Amino acid sequence: MRFSRFLFCLAVPSTIFAKTVTYDWNITWTSANPDGQFDRRTIGINGKWPIPAIEVDKGDRIIINMHNGLGDEDTSLHFHGLFQNGTTHMDGPIQTTQCPVGPGQSMVYDFKVDQPGTYWYHSHNKGQYPDGLRGPFIVHDKDDPHKDLYDEEIVLTLSDWYHENMPKLISEFLSYTNPSGAEPVPQAALMNDSQNITIAVQPGKTYLVRIINIAAFAAQYLWFEDHDFKVVEVDGVYTEPLDAKLLYISAAQRVSILLTTKNDTTRNYAFVGSMDEDLFDEVPEGLNQNVTGWLMYNNDAPKPEPLPIDDFNPIDDFLLVPTDGGRLLPDPDYSITLNVTMDNLSDGANYAFFNGITFVRPKVPTLYTALTTREFATNPVVYGVNTHGYVLNHMDIIEIVVNNNDPGKHPFHLHGHHFQVTHRSSDDAGNYDPRSASTPPVIPMRRDVILAPPNGNVVLRFRADNAGIWLFHCHLEWHLVSGLAATFIEAPLQLQKTITIPEDHLAACKRLGIPTSGNAAGNTKNFLDLTGANTSPPPLPPGFTARGIVALVFTAMSAILGMAVIVLYGMAEPIAPRAVVHDE
Ligand SMILES: *[C@@H]1O[C@H](CO)[C@@H](O)[C@H](O)[C@H]1NC(C)=O
Ligand SMILES: *[C@@H]1O[C@H](CO)[C@@H](O)[C@H](O)[C@H]1NC(C)=O
Ligand SMILES: *[C@@H]1O[C@H](CO)[C@@H](O)[C@H](O)[C@H]1NC(C)=O
Ligand SMILES: *[C@@H]1O[C@H](CO)[C@@H](O)[C@H](O)[C@H]1NC(C)=O
Ligand SMILES: *[C@@H]1O[C@H](CO)[C@@H](O)[C@H](O)[C@H]1NC(C)=O
Ligand SMILES: *[C@@H]1O[C@H](CO)[C@@H](O)[C@H](O)[C@H]1NC(C)=O
Ligand SMILES: *[C@@H]1O[C@H](CO)[C@@H](O)[C@H](O)[C@H]1NC(C)=O
Ligand SMILES: *[C@@H]1O[C@H](CO)[C@@H](O)[C@H](O)[C@H]1NC(C)=O
Ligand SMILES: [Cu+2]
Numbered sequence: 001m002r003f004s005r006f007l008f009c010l011a012v013p014s015t016i017f018a019k020t021v022t023y024d025w026n027i028t029w030t031s032a033n034p035d036g037q038f039d040r041r042t043i044g045i046n047g048k049w050p051i052p053a054i055e056v057d058k059g060d061r062i063i064i065n066m067h068n069g070l071g072d073e074d075t076s077l078h079f080h081g082l083f084q085n086g087t088t089h090m091d092g093p094i095q096t097t098q099c100p101v102g103p104g105q106s107m108v109y110d111f112k113v114d115q116p117g118t119y120w121y122h123s124h125n126k127g128q129y130p131d132g133l134r135g136p137f138i139v140h141d142k143d144d145p146h147k148d149l150y151d152e153e154i155v156l157t158l159s160d161w162y163h164e165n166m167p168k169l170i171s172e173f174l175s176y177t178n179p180s181g182a183e184p185v186p187q188a189a190l191m192n193d194s195q196n197i198t199i200a201v202q203p204g205k206t207y208l209v210r211i212i213n214i215a216a217f218a219a220q221y222l223w224f225e226d227h228d229f230k231v232v233e234v235d236g237v238y239t240e241p242l243d244a245k246l247l248y249i250s251a252a253q254r255v256s257i258l259l260t261t262k263n264d265t266t267r268n269y270a271f272v273g274s275m276d277e278d279l280f281d282e283v284p285e286g287l288n289q290n291v292t293g294w295l296m297y298n299n300d301a302p303k304p305e306p307l308p309i310d311d312f313n314p315i316d317d318f319l320l321v322p323t324d325g326g327r328l329l330p331d332p333d334y335s336i337t338l339n340v341t342m343d344n345l346s347d348g349a350n351y352a353f354f355n356g357i358t359f360v361r362p363k364v365p366t367l368y369t370a371l372t373t374r375e376f377a378t379n380p381v382v383y384g385v386n387t388h389g390y391v392l393n394h395m396d397i398i399e400i401v402v403n404n405n406d407p408g409k410h411p412f413h414l415h416g417h418h419f420q421v422t423h424r425s426s427d428d429a430g431n432y433d434p435r436s437a438s439t440p441p442v443i444p445m446r447r448d449v450i451l452a453p454p455n456g457n458v459v460l461r462f463r464a465d466n467a468g469i470w471l472f473h474c475h476l477e478w479h480l481v482s483g484l485a486a487t488f489i490e491a492p493l494q495l496q497k498t499i500t501i502p503e504d505h506l507a508a509c510k511r512l513g514i515p516t517s518g519n520a521a522g523n524t525k526n527f528l529d530l531t532g533a534n535t536s537p538p539p540l541p542p543g544f545t546a547r548g549i550v551a552l553v554f555t556a557m558s559a560i561l562g563m564a565v566i567v568l569y570g571m572a573e574p575i576a577p578r579a580v581v582h583d584e
Contacts, residue, residue, distance in 0.1 A: 018059035018112075023052075027133065028069040035188035035195060038163045043070065043123075043132035050193040053136040053155060058116045058143075064109040066101065073167075074100030074512075077109055078124035079137060080252060081236050081448045083416055087111040088367060088468030089501055091415055093124040095361035096387075096487060097469050099509035099516075100125055107504050116141030117236030118210040118254040120157075127166050127481040130216035134159075138210060139236075145323050146232045146241070150208040150258055154199060158211065158249060158273050158291075160186035160218040170481050176348025182281040183478040186218055189275050189291035197293040198303070206260045208232070211249060216477040218275040219250040219409070219451075221312050224295065225269045229257040231315060235447035237418060239320040248276070248314035250411035252449045252475035265297040270306035279409065279476075318424050320445040328440050329420060329461050332399035336390055338472075338486060339403045339431075340410065340452070345537040351482050352474070358483030358536045359473075360386035362520035365509075367469045370492040371499060372517035376527040377492035384520025384533040387487045392464040394491035400460040400472065403431040404452040410479065413449045414462070416470035416490070420444035423459035424452075432457040449475055467491035467498065483536065 030044035045051040056062060068075050078092030090111045091097045101107045122134035136155050141147075162169060162184065169184045191197050201207065209229075213220060223246040230241035233256035247255055275289040283289075294303045338354040345351050351358040362369070362384050370377045383389035392398055400419070402412060422440035423432065437459070444461075452458045473485035501516075509516045518524035521533035 018061065019057070020061045020063060021054075021056050022063045022065070023054070024065045026067045026069040027075055029071070030132075032132065034190050034193050035161050037188065040163055041131075041165060043128070049132050051133065051135040053138060054121060055138045055140065056113055058139050058141045059112070059114060061112050062109070065106065066109060067106045068101045068103055071103050073128065074102050074125055075123050075128060075133065076101055076107075076125045077121055079109075079111070079119065079121045080413075081115075081117075081119040081254075082111070082113060082137075083115060083466055084111055084468065085114070085466050086498065088416070088470070088495065089499060089505060091468070091470075093415070093471050094126070095365050096471055097367045098365060098505055099512060099514045101508050102512050105508050105511055107508055108502065113139050115139060115236050116144060117233055117238070118212060118256055119236060120212050120214055120252075120254070122214065127170050127216075127477045129214075130160075130162060130477055131166050134214045136210070136212055136214075145238055146208070146258065149206060149232075149241075151205040153208045153210065155192075155210050155212070157190075157192050158213045158215065158220045158222065159190040159193065160215040160275060161188045161190050162216070163187045166477075173478055174349045174482055179344050179348055179350055180281070181342055181350030181352075181482065183217060183279070183476070185280045185282070185284055185287065186216070186275070187287070189218065189220065189273055189289060191273055191291050191293050195291050198296045199293065200296045201261045203261055203265050203297065204263045206258050208256055209259050210254065210256045211247070212254045213249040213251055215251040217251060218279060219248060219411070220273040220275055221314065222247045222249060222271070222273050223309065224259060224271040225306060227259055227261075227269060227295070229259040231320065232256050232258055234317060234320060234445070235418070235449060237446045238323040239445075240323055242315060242320055244315040246312065246314050248312075250409070250449065250451045250475070252411055252413055253447070253451075261295070261297070267301050268297055268303055269295045270304055271295060272306045276409075317447070318421060318445055321443050322446055325443055326420075326446065328422065328442055328444055329397050329463055331397065332461060333396040334392065335399040335401065337401040337403065337432075339405055340484065341405050344540055346540050347537040349482075349537075351536065352479045352484035354388055354484065354486050357386060357388045359388055359485035360483070360534045360536050362387050363522045363532075363534055364515050364518055364520060366487055366489065366520070367495075367499075368501070368516045369519055370469060370489055370495055371501070372524070373519060373527045375493070376519075377489070377496065379528070380489070381530070382519040382527045383487065383489060384530055386533070386535055387520060388485070389487045389489050391492065392488055392490040394464060394467060394494055396464045398462055398464055401432045401457065402452050402460070403457045404455060405431075407454045409454055410452045410474045410476065410484070411449050412452055412458070412472065413475045414460070414470060414472045414488075416466050416468050416488075417462045418446040418448055419450070419460035419462040420446050421450055421458065422461050423457070424450070425456035425458070427453045427456050429453070429456040432459055464490050467494040
């Protein structure tokens with residue numbers, strides 16, 4: 001059977017065998033307690049959490065009939081790392097490629113997967129996924145160049161976990177009560193949405209372990225005691241095997257490793273994930289940053305406590321070489337510099353900026369603007385200032401220079417593409433200077449999430465060969481909701497010829513009263529008139545600090561309403577004027 005199919009394969013394209021995989025999903029609230037500390041409201045699928053892993057073969061068509069059964073929140077699905085080539089309207093980010101799917105509404109996601117490797121899927125709406133709506137998306141590949149090197153596959157997710165729901169955490173984070181922009185610190189680290197997991201292994205075998213960090217915030221170090229391994233894939237790109245002892249995986253990154261087991265089955269071995277505490281402004285008393293699992297060689301042997309380590313020296317992903325030998329792309333046709341900063345605006349909250357612009361959702365989803373503004377779609381003005389739009393010409397080589405003028409580490413993600421990483425500075429190197437930069441690698445590493453070093457820079461390159469609307473953003477959910485995103489409008493005139501928005505996508509907008517044509521402000525007559533567009537709060541007046549503004553608000557309030565009001569409201573409910581809906 002296998003043999004005859006193999007023979008047949010030689011004669012006809014493999015896509016003949018592509019199948020359609022259909023999922024019927026009701027997104028609903030469930031309850032979960034994965035860290036054994038606290039039961040909390042968690043978003044599940046069909047009444048279950050952890051949510052299912054999607055597993056398909058390269059070439060398959062996926063259909064997800066999604067129903068929003070949450071009752072009190074909008075939702076959407078994004079398939080992280082998939083190019084959605086020809087189906088940009090299935091990419092999922094709210095107000096970028098679709099409207100929110102309101103409670104009681106349904107939407108069909110229908111697309112083809114032509115890439116191999118390790119991905120994940122998650123909600124792309126208002127920082128929602130850390131409440132549970134995130135899971136693995138695995139694409140098997142009969143042409144995997146490493147397939148003869150392993151016997152079995154294992155999927156392993158890493159995550160952080162909060163005891164509060166995201167809407168509450170976001171309102172506290174993006175508030176005048178938090179002018180320094182300190183991000184909420186998770187209560188626990190998880191592996192496979194659990195802790196103390198065991199992996200049954202057999203002696204003398206090699207496992208392909210697909211590791212996915214589905215966290216909101218925390219990067220994790222990961223090591224397997226007394227087992228070295230080889231990295232063979234990052235973010236869906238096969239790499240020449242690279243020896244490693246320890247990994248650093250930021251939120252949204254994936255790494256696959258080949259792990260060969262010992263021949264001796266007398267004992268078991270711990271493996272440990274440890275959240276990078278550099279990301280936390282303050283480490284709360286009693287936080288356990290670690291999560292442990294065990295490679296089980298022998299069920300009768302104990303599970304040893306992990307030994308503490310103090311040498312955290314991960315492999316440098318910049319050294320990885322894609323197995324396909326993809327060469328450095330030609331010099332860029334268009335170079336975009338994005339300077340990262342954090343600052344307070346006049347509502348007293350702390351926002352994140354590229355080039356002084358903080359992202360705000362437009363009134364009309366950017367894709368619908370691109371489709372309905374005729375030849376004006378190539379003019380970035382129609383997308384509004386706060387989507388921070390860049391229009392890319394079809395097939396141009398694009399360079400993105402990210403100058404991280406912030407002491408934090410930020411994992412930047414580009415939708416719709418892999419990028420080559422042509423340069424990454426050391427920490428504190430300042431802005432990119434092409435004159436002093438080293439020559440880019442001949443075969444540069446490619447991936448879809450890259451960690452930008454603190455007060456340093458990173459330079460990326462890709463070809464604009466995928467017409468669509470693609471976000472470029474920090475994948476720390478806190479920074480996405482505080483505006484660290486830009487929008488790439490790739491080949492909009494091409495899109496006008498190729499994309500038809502399905503009826504159910506338009507119906508989702510109609511139900512919520514969201515316009516589906518015109519510029520970012522919903523103007524269908526004069527595309528260059530952005531009056532009424534969503535904007536961020538204005539900057540602080542010169543000489544004012546966020547604290548000063550808060551004091552002023554309080555003084556005015558108490559003068560008019562008396563101190564009783566302040567006592568009544570307390571500090572939990574912000575009294576300061578709320579910004580326009582800002583999260584994405
Ligand atoms: C895992 O084990 C640790 C150490 O014994 C314990 O503190 C923790 O509660 C366990 N986690 C779960 C989810 O049971
Ligand atoms: C982790 O979860 C995935 C499904 O999400 C499952 O396929 C896998 O077996 C689990 N791995 C372990 C080590 O439990
Ligand atoms: C989805 O789940 C909710 C909550 O359990 C239920 O009320 C609703 O009927 C379900 N809808 C569908 C279409 O299955
Ligand atoms: C304002 O923003 C800066 C930069 O993020 C921060 O350091 C500062 O603490 C914030 N608050 C005030 C009151 O200025
Ligand atoms: C396990 O045994 C095989 C066969 O004897 C040998 O080739 C291999 O090197 C051994 N592996 C280890 C890790 O010792
Ligand atoms: C977590 O692991 C690290 C590295 O082994 C160790 O230094 C640290 O003490 C551990 N933390 C806890 C709370 O056990
Ligand atoms: C980014 O910052 C550098 C250094 O301050 C400046 O020269 C450059 O003009 C800035 N770029 C943009 C696009 O704002
Ligand atoms: C998208 O499809 C076009 C046409 O097949 C192809 O040329 C291009 O390389 C693809 N781009 C990506 C990112 O997959
Ligand atoms: Cu960030």
